[in-house]
Amino acid sequence: MKAREIAYRVLWEIEEGAYANLALDQFLRREQKLLSVDRSLITELVYGTVKYRARLDWLVDQTVKKAEKLEKGPRLLLRLAFYQLLFMDRIPAFAVTNEAVKLARRFFHTGVASLINGVLRNYLRNPEKVLLPDVAQNPLAYLEIVYSHPRWMLKRWLTRYGWENTVKLCAYNNAPAELWIRVNTLRYSPPELAERLISEGCVVERSLRVPEGLLLKSAPSLVSLPSFQEGLFTVQDESSMIAAHVVSPQPDTEVLDVCAGPGGKTTHLAQLMKNRGTILACDIHQHRIKLIEENADRLGIENIKTRVLDATCLAKELERSYDLVLVDAPCSGLGVLRRRSDARWRKKEEEIKELAALQSKIMENVYQKLTPGGRLIYSTCTLEPEENEQLIEKFKQTHADLASYDLTPYFPYTAQTQAEKAELQKGSRQFLPFRDGMEGFFIAGVQKKA
Helix, strand or coil: CCHHHHHHHHHHHHHCCCCHHHHHHHHHHHCCCCCHHHHHHHHHHHHHHHHCHHHHHHHHHHHCCCHHHCCHHHHHHHHHHHHHHHHCCCCCHHHHHHHHHHHHHHHCCHHHHHHHHHHHHHHHHCHHHCCCCCCCCCHHHHHHHHCCCCHHHHHHHHHHHHHHHHHHHHHHHHCCCCEEEEECCCCCCHHHHHHHHHHCCCEEEECCCCCCEEEEEECCCHHHCHHHHCCCEEECCHHHHHHHHHHCCCCCCEEEEECCCCCHHHHHHHHHCCCCCEEEEEECCHHHHHHHHHHHHHHCCCCEEEEECCHHHHHHHCCCCEEEEEEECCCCCCCCHHHCCCHHHHCCCHHHHHHHHHHHHHHHHHHCCEEEEEEEEEEECCCCHHHCHHHHHHHHHCCCCEEECCCHHHCCCCCCCHHHHHHHHCCEEEECHHHHCCCCEEEEEEEECC
């Protein structure tokens, strides 16, 4: 199959409810003979079309008569074509139109092909006729269409961050995601791996925030690299790497890691412990437990024990207590939207309240297994206060023997601003993409009185 046909088929699966990354991966695995350039094209077509759905649907609705009657397949073809016309200027407009018409003939009748052809050609003759919402008269609609985010998210962010920062946040979410890796320091030092990766054809930059972090500015397929096959690194966001440092486990200690799958933070903890001591990594899903075990095996890590365990029932199931606990809580994920092209359309505002209730239940169970004097580190990859600082404050109010503590000594880098220093000293840190230039991430620490 050609690239655009594969992209269309993947988009259909996503529209039917499949997750974008899983559907795309399934098709790419099936089409083994595809050239790398075609794989890259398909990936951009799929993720870009999904990400900009609101912008593309606006175009469709403005250019198709009786657009409300347009069936799913033709609408997907038009979304795909308009994405190329708007965001991929290296592809000639005539080629976009011709390929869309060919796909319409392949999947539908000649009437649909004629419709697609007419809509695209009319648009290309007078693209300026399609007007976006007026930013002064309807700023919310302007943001919703131009930056392609659900209106409920935008309302929350505008209230909290204001216009300028909301625009920056949306632009960040729409930008290509950076590729960060974490060096397996049990086998290589960061400078050594950086040199090795350069010799394997990568362009590499060191992280300024975490000692093990490397940014791959460009790279061949990671699984094809000998250094990956040898377990010298794993893929992990820079923000996510901070969590293990805040836990700060020493060798020969015991750590409880709750909601641990797929194991990025778990294996990082093991590295900091120099593969000594014990980490009990728990997750409710067996397939995520398997991922932890596979990651540990590839990296040569031997001090992780795994257990399928529902964190909301943890207090009844665990026999002993721990001095160090990491809760990497299930969350709305609104801090990492640029990594998940379809997530913005799957999320619902009411889920935030439901997730906060789940997070509180997990915290309650973990609290019961925290030793006097023990530290509990809580992290999410979201921006929403109900799941982050508000949750921690409410939890402390109902547990008088818990208190926040200064995170500064545990942070892997020196705070750059007075505001950041103050936040860390109070026991938490909310990373914001528009302010910090990295994925949205929250981390907090509380300690039980001895």
